[in-house]
Amino acid sequence: MKIKNLKFIFGLIGKNISYSFSRKFFLEKFKKESIYYTDYKIFDIPKVENVLLIFKNNLIKGCNVTTPYKISIIPFLNKIVTEAKIIGSVNVIKIDKNRHTIGYNTDVLGFELSFKMGINKLPYKKNLKALVLGTGGVSKTILFVLNKLKIPYLCISRTRKKDFLVYEEINKNLLEKYKIIINCTPLGTFPNINFCPSLPYQYVSSEHYFYDLIYNPSKTLFLKKAEEKGAFIKNGLEMLYLQAEESWKIWNSKIDES
Numbered sequence: 001m002k003i004k005n006l007k008f009i010f011g012l013i014g015k016n017i018s019y020s021f022s023r024k025f026f027l028e029k030f031k032k033e034s035i036y037y038t039d040y041k042i043f044d045i046p047k048v049e050n051v052l053l054i055f056k057n058n059l060i061k062g063c064n065v066t067t068p069y070k071i072s073i074i075p076f077l078n079k080i081v082t083e084a085k086i087i088g089s090v091n092v093i094k095i096d097k098n099r100h101t102i103g104y105n106t107d108v109l110g111f112e113l114s115f116k117m118g119i120n121k122l123p124y125k126k127n128l129k130a131l132v133l134g135t136g137g138v139s140k141t142i143l144f145v146l147n148k149l150k151i152p153y154l155c156i157s158r159t160r161k162k163d164f165l166v167y168e169e170i171n172k173n174l175l176e177k178y179k180i181i182i183n184c185t186p187l188g189t190f191p192n193i194n195f196c197p198s199l200p201y202q203y204v205s206s207e208h209y210f211y212d213l214i215y216n217p218s219k220t221l222f223l224k225k226a227e228e229k230g231a232f233i234k235n236g237l238e239m240l241y242l243q244a245e246e247s248w249k250i251w252n253s254k255i256d257e258s
Contacts, residue, residue, distance in 0.1 A: 003039045009059040011041040014066035019141040019190040019216045025244055042122030048072045062251035064084040067186055070137025077101045087144045089137040092247045104250055110243030118234045131156055133197045134184035138150055142182055172203040183242045188220035195220035
């Protein structure tokens with residue numbers, strides 16, 4: 001779709017992100033709210049250094065950032081707000097009138113609100129502990145929120161690292177203690193829908209809460225296997241919408257200054 005008299009461009013920066021719903025979300029938002037002369041593009045780039053070419057386009061006022069660049073993009077920005085700096089992960093970039101790039105993290109708000117809505121539906125809310133699958137940029141945000149909510153956690157990685165467990169160490173005893181399982185890996189994302197994190201799903205029960213940050217497909221194999229055992233499940237679509245609206249608030253103030 002070509003937009004006439006284009007004045008503002010926003011977009012999503014990532015790699016292998018054809019699955020993303022972000023463009024559809026924002027184009028529908030622009031139409032619904034009568035936001036004219038504005039486009040949202042998908043910037044699928046092979047290496048993070050290519051963001052410098054994107055920033056040179058004077059029509060670009062802001063971008064979202066997704067896998068695998070939420071950490072590696074930081075050195076290419078002029079400034080990081082305090083919360084994003086503490087987390088060590090950026091998923092929103094605002095470009096000011098001087099073309100300075102400023103990094104934010106709206107995943108925090110999106111995940112926290114969405115995650116707590118799920119907790120409120122659980123029959124139990126005390127002594128919750130979480131297993132966090134994956135150690136990429138988005139996992140830093142999840143750990144920040146869990147710390148804020150005072151929920152103890154363990155991180156799971158494919159390779160053995162300090163303070164991380166490996167998937168082979170997840171057993172019946174661990175799943176009896178850790179009732180929340182959060183998938184921060186890309187396993188199961190469209191089109192690779194027949195993959196999922198390696199867990200002993202036979203020990204999952206109705207006492208578990210499985211949260212998958214993936215939203216396409218709406219029900220990953222990770223969630224399907226948990227649901228079959230009676231677990232409460234939730235995908236990342238609500239988180240996407242919440243963080244996207246927060247991104248727009250950040251960018252919109254800059255439009256007024258342009």
